[in-house]
Amino acid sequence: MLLAPPVLAALPAxxxxxxxxxxxxxxxxxxxxxxxxxxxxxxxxxxxxxxxxGPEASLAPGTVTSQVLGNGVAADTSxxxxxxxxxxxxxxxxxxxxxxxxPGIEVQVSVRxxxxxxxxxxxxxxxKELTLKRYDLVIWQTGTVExxxxxxxxxxxxxxxxxxxxxxxxxxxxxxxDPQFSRFLQTNSNLDPxxxxxQQVSAMPGVVLFHRYDLMRGWANDGGIDLERxxxxxxxxxxxxxxxxxxxxxxxxxxxxxxS
Amino acid sequence: MALIHTNRxxxxxxxxxxxxxxxxxxHIPANWIAQFSLRNFAxxxxxxxxxxxxxxxxxxxxxRSMDRHGWVFAAADVIKRAWTLYIAHxxxxxVFSAQVSYxxxxxxxxxYLDEIHLDVLAEAPYRAMLEALKLSFQPAYLNILPMYxxxxxWFAALLPxxxxxxxxxxxSMAIYAxxxxxxxxxxSWTGGGWYFNPVAWQFLFIIGAILxxxxxxxxxxxxxxxxxxxxxxAVGLVLLWVVWPYPEVEARVPAVATRMLVSVDxxxxxxxxxxxxxxxxxxxxxxxxxxxxxxxxxLARPFIVCGQHSLPVFCAGIxxxxxxxxxxxxxxxxxxxxxxxxMGTFTLAGVGALAAWYKEKGRPVRPDLPDAAHAGNAQVx
Numbered sequence: 124m125l126l127a128p129p130v131l132a133a134l135p136a137x138x139x140x141x142x143x144x145x146x147x148x149x150x151x152x153x154x155x156x157x158x159x160x161x162x163x164x165x166x167x168x169x170x171x172x173x174x175x176x177g178p179e180a181s182l183a184p185g186t187v188t189s190q191v192l193g194n195g196v197a198a199d200t201s202x203x204x205x206x207x208x209x210x211x212x213x214x215x216x217x218x219x220x221x222x223x224x225x226p227g228i229e230v231q232v233s234v235r236x237x238x239x240x241x242x243x244x245x246x247x248x249x250x251k252e253l254t255l256k257r258y259d260l261v262i263w264q265t266g267t268v269e270x271x272x273x274x275x276x277x278x279x280x281x282x283x284x285x286x287x288x289x290x291x292x293x294x295x296x297x298x299x300x301d302p303q304f305s306r307f308l309q310t311n312s313n314l315d316p317x318x319x320x321x322q323q324v325s326a327m328p329g330v331v332l333f334h335r336y337d338l339m340r341g342w343a344n345d346g347g348i349d350l351e352r353x354x355x356x357x358x359x360x361x362x363x364x365x366x367x368x369x370x371x372x373x374x375x376x377x378x379x380x381x382x383s
Numbered sequence: 384m385a386l387i388h389t390n391r392x393x394x395x396x397x398x399x400x401x402x403x404x405x406x407x408x409x410h411i412p413a414n415w416i417a418q419f420s421l422r423n424f425a426x427x428x429x430x431x432x433x434x435x436x437x438x439x440x441x442x443x444x445x446x447r448s449m450d451r452h453g454w455v456f457a458a459a460d461v462i463k464r465a466w467t468l469y470i471a472h473x474x475x476x477x478v479f480s481a482q483v484s485y486x487x488x489x490x491x492x493x494x495y496l497d498e499i500h501l502d503v504l505a506e507a508p509y510r511a512m513l514e515a516l517k518l519s520f521q522p523a524y525l526n527i528l529p530m531y532x533x534x535x536x537w538f539a540a541l542l543p544x545x546x547x548x549x550x551x552x553x554x555s556m557a558i559y560a561x562x563x564x565x566x567x568x569x570x571s572w573t574g575g576g577w578y579f580n581p582v583a584w585q586f587l588f589i590i591g592a593i594l595x596x597x598x599x600x601x602x603x604x605x606x607x608x609x610x611x612x613x614x615x616x617a618v619g620l621v622l623l624w625v626v627w628p629y630p631e632v633e634a635r636v637p638a639v640a641t642r643m644l645v646s647v648d649x650x651x652x653x654x655x656x657x658x659x660x661x662x663x664x665x666x667x668x669x670x671x672x673x674x675x676x677x678x679x680x681x682l683a684r685p686f687i688v689c690g691q692h693s694l695p696v697f698c699a700g701i702x703x704x705x706x707x708x709x710x711x712x713x714x715x716x717x718x719x720x721x722x723x724x725x726m727g728t729f730t731l732a733g734v735g736a737l738a739a740w741y742k743e744k745g746r747p748v749r750p751d752l753p754d755a756a757h758a759g760n761a762q763v764x
Contacts, residue, residue, distance in 0.1 A: 313648075
């Protein structure tokens with residue numbers, strides 16, 4: 124199948140250039156800004172699908188946690204396996220970066236969700252978590268599974284709006300994270316309606332969109348980190364680097380809110 | 384032995400072959416040559432071409448058969464064809480799932496499974512098999528054949544109405560309107576509906592059938608239709624090249640227009656897509672005469688042979704496009720990209736030629752009668 128031995132490309136020296144602020148104004152994270160300026164404790168809840176959890180993505184069965192596969196039984200969020208996120212997962216990397224940027228602040232991150240989860244299931248999970256504890260910042264990564272499964276974008280938009288309202292009522296801020304850049308998804312799925320939904324909801328007060336897709340596309344095109352073009356032996360390392368980069372940029376986004 | 388039947392409208396075969404080639408090209412991510420495929424120039428792509436030409440061929444072949452032998456006879460042949468397509472789809476499903484899951488395991492990329500919607504196959508294999516057989520589980524790449532099966536089944540039921548084309552047209556349009564207004568679609572296992580909504584797409588198929596079986600008389604001079612078609616395609620070009628890529632321009636377009644065009648969706652065959660393919664078909668028929676000499680040239684022959692044996696070529700194309708993706712991910716670069724495109728194209732032509740040889744071998748050699756200009760299209764592929 125291969126025409127020549129695979130080129131073992133070393134990881135790029137500059138994996139994620141800090142280009143201009145691709146994320147726009149972060150002045151909407153008022154609550155988070157207050158906490159950061161007051162140097163108290165930041166409680167973060169991260170909800171997402173496979174890419175939320177870090178490099179150790181598993182191929183083994185049992186890791187797709189979506190309850191849609193049940194036989195018509197309503198989603199039971201207690202049955203969703205809570206994977207343990209890797210230390211290198213980007214929400215935890217963000218926390219690490221924030222602690223460096225704001226010495227003295229305590230950042231605690233709880234990660235929930237799992238591979239293959241739909242936004243509607245994540246919403247149930249989110250609501251349950253918000254009743255258990257008060258969070259200052261919610262990071263919600265979603266959209267990929269909807270695009271792959273061809274779910275109606277209008278329902279996706281509604282789910283996002285409901286989630287944003289739930290977060291607002293609990294007093295926290297929301298950062299939405301869009302899908303990971305993938306040339307395959309770009310070619311074979313219709314991502315635009317889901318991006319539009321994310322964009323629309325991020326216009327609500329207290330909600331910001333972290334443009335992971337655009338960031339990663341820029342990196343891939345500029346010779347930076349590019350998961351699809353990384354050979355097998357380098358992949359684990361590449362995913363770690365990617366998560367570190369995303370964590371840095373996400374922390375930058377949050378930090379910008381404190382300064383504006 | 385002539386591998387290509389020439390006693391038919393070769394344009395249909397040629398453009399079907401081109402559509403099949405584009406399907407192969409377009410399924411390869413980040414394929415440079417894909418920027419020249421139809422979907423970057425018009426609001427329609429290979430799928431629309433395929434469905435229109437399929438309807439066209441079906442109307443001719445089965446309509447003729449119905450005239451001679453009656454509805455039941457012809458409908459039985461339609462169902463038989465649908466059955467063949469169904470079996471091919473299930474076979475392709477098995478082969479493709481094996482290809483993707485083997486690659487995912489060997490290359491340690493679980494996202495192959497996730498992005499193609501095959502992750503659920505590992506999670507609930509028994510249920511997934513059942514849903515695949517019911518055509519409600521359609522991984523990426525495997526959504527055209529199920530639609531085609533559904534369209535043929537529908538066509539078998541509607542065959543007699545071919546004799547009253549206005550009735551058939553209005554009925555089909557009404558159902559299309561319902562599909563667009565209500566979003567009614569066939570159910571899919573994980574809740575999203577079929578990727579290609581047969582309730583909407585049947586309209587294009589039926590239009591193709593009517594155009595071949597009972598071509599309507601033109602009530603306006605052809606030049607008027609030329610102008611309208613060019614205008615439709617021009618709007619499409621402007622949207623694709625000027626409006627959508629530049630949000631600043633899009634902001635200037637009047638709100639009424641943007642609301643209408645906010646999602647020219649493929650799933651439900653948005654009217655702009657329908658009009659674009661019809662405009663394209665009209666202009667092509669006007670520009671390319673049925674007896675154009677270049678249709679018999681060496682360059683046209685690979686496409687024609689693919690178009691005449693579209694099922695094996697389509698299945699091979701799906702398999703090859705994923706293989707091409709693997710090759711390009713393994714080693715980036717122009718050489719590999721050019722290589723996979725060329726090898727893939729030659730392989731597709733080879734599959735078409737092989738299918739033609741299988742069909743021809745053992746047949747008594749007969750000269751193709753030139754005056755039965757459309758009779759050859761009776762062998763619908």
